[in-house]
Amino acid sequence: MSADPVRVVCLQLACPDEESAADRVRRVLAELRRVEADLVVLPELWATGFFHVADYDAQAEPLTGPTLTALREVARERGFHLVAGSLVERADDGALHNTAVLVGPGGDILHTYRKIHLFGHDGAETRLLTPGTDVRAVSTELGRIGLATCYDLRFPELFRQLADDGAELVAVVSAWPAARVEHWRVLARARAIENQTQLVACNLAGRHAGRELAGTSLVIDAWGTVLAEGDAAPGTVVATLDRDGPATVRAAFPVLTDRRLGFAAPTVGVR
Numbered sequence: 229m230s231a232d233p234v235r236v237v238c239l240q241l242a243c244p245d246e247e248s249a250a251d252r253v254r255r256v257l258a259e260l261r262r263v264e265a266d267l268v269v270l271p272e273l274w275a276t277g278f279f280h281v282a283d284y285d286a287q288a289e290p291l292t293g294p295t296l297t298a299l300r301e302v303a304r305e306r307g308f309h310l311v312a313g314s315l316v317e318r319a320d321d322g323a324l325h326n327t328a329v330l331v332g333p334g335g336d337i338l339h340t341y342r343k344i345h346l347f348g349h350d351g352a353e354t355r356l357l358t359p360g361t362d363v364r365a366v367s368t369e370l371g372r373i374g375l376a377t378c379y380d381l382r383f384p385e386l387f388r389q390l391a392d393d394g395a396e397l398v399a400v401v402s403a404w405p406a407a408r409v410e411h412w413r414v415l416a417r418a419r420a421i422e423n424q425t426q427l428v429a430c431n432l433a434g435r436h437a438g439r440e441l442a443g444t445s446l447v448i449d450a451w452g453t454v455l456a457e458g459d460a461a462p463g464t465v466v467a468t469l470d471r472d473g474p475a476t477v478r479a480a481f482p483v484l485t486d487r488r489l490g491f492a493a494p495t496v497g498v499r
């Protein structure tokens with residue numbers, strides 16, 4: 229008998245310059261109270277706005293702060309798993325991190341992930357934030373889940389490490405600009421295909437701080453099929469995933485068991 233399907237909802241949010249973070253949090257909490265789902269995923273730094281870099285320090289909160297506390301309460305009320313996107317976390321030692329959080333249907337924090345590959349090209353992450361060091365998946369009622377954040381999509385070794393740790397579904401919280409939307413589509417599918425994991429990539433949409441965000445949130449199954457794709461506008465992207473999908477794909481086409489590790493590195497050539 230196969231397990232119940234997983235109803236997934238991505239809230240593809242915008243962070244308009246004229247809206248305060250507090251108003252945005254209130255708006256999103258109200259929206260979440262109307263969502264019917266097993267798993268809801270929010271984008272990267274949606275409360276602050278990824279490119280509102282001047283606000284990072286003022287908006288930073290510990291994981292016990294009011295934003296995550298309110299989000300945990302909604303997850304508990306509604307009984308869904310919530311990837312709360314990421315927030316600027318102020319750690320006990322004062323360092324700031326871009327931290328994604330998975331909340332369970334009881335409102336408990338199941339997992340946190342501090343973004344490892346900080347984005348220096350057109351943002352201030354590398355200047356303002358401290359990278360994380362820890363990558364792992366966690367067991368949940370929906371299967372084993374891993375978290376990753378936006379620019380991480382360009383670093384396949386992180387996703388392979390999640391797969392090695394048993395990840396069946398990876399949620400990627402993102403603030404990916406429209407200028408590179410084709411990279412986004414290809415990289416997200418590639419990470420799902422090569423690791424035979426489901427991938428739910430929730431992106432920001434709309435315009436803030438002079439950048440156009442891509443939207444185009446994706447729900448991809450373990451075969452690499454795109455089950456749902458958002459457009460460029462803010463909105464909701466909905467799909468249903470088969471809980472047994474990764475196991476079925478891996479049994480039918482066992483690529484991961486054909487890996488060859490430990491081959492020799494070149495002794496001559498470019499390093």
Ligand SMILES: NC(=O)CCC(=O)C(=O)O
Nearest residue numbers: 347378379403404405408
């Ligand atoms: N928020 C990000 O990490 C942006 C990544 C990006 O724009 C890219 O990889 O391209």
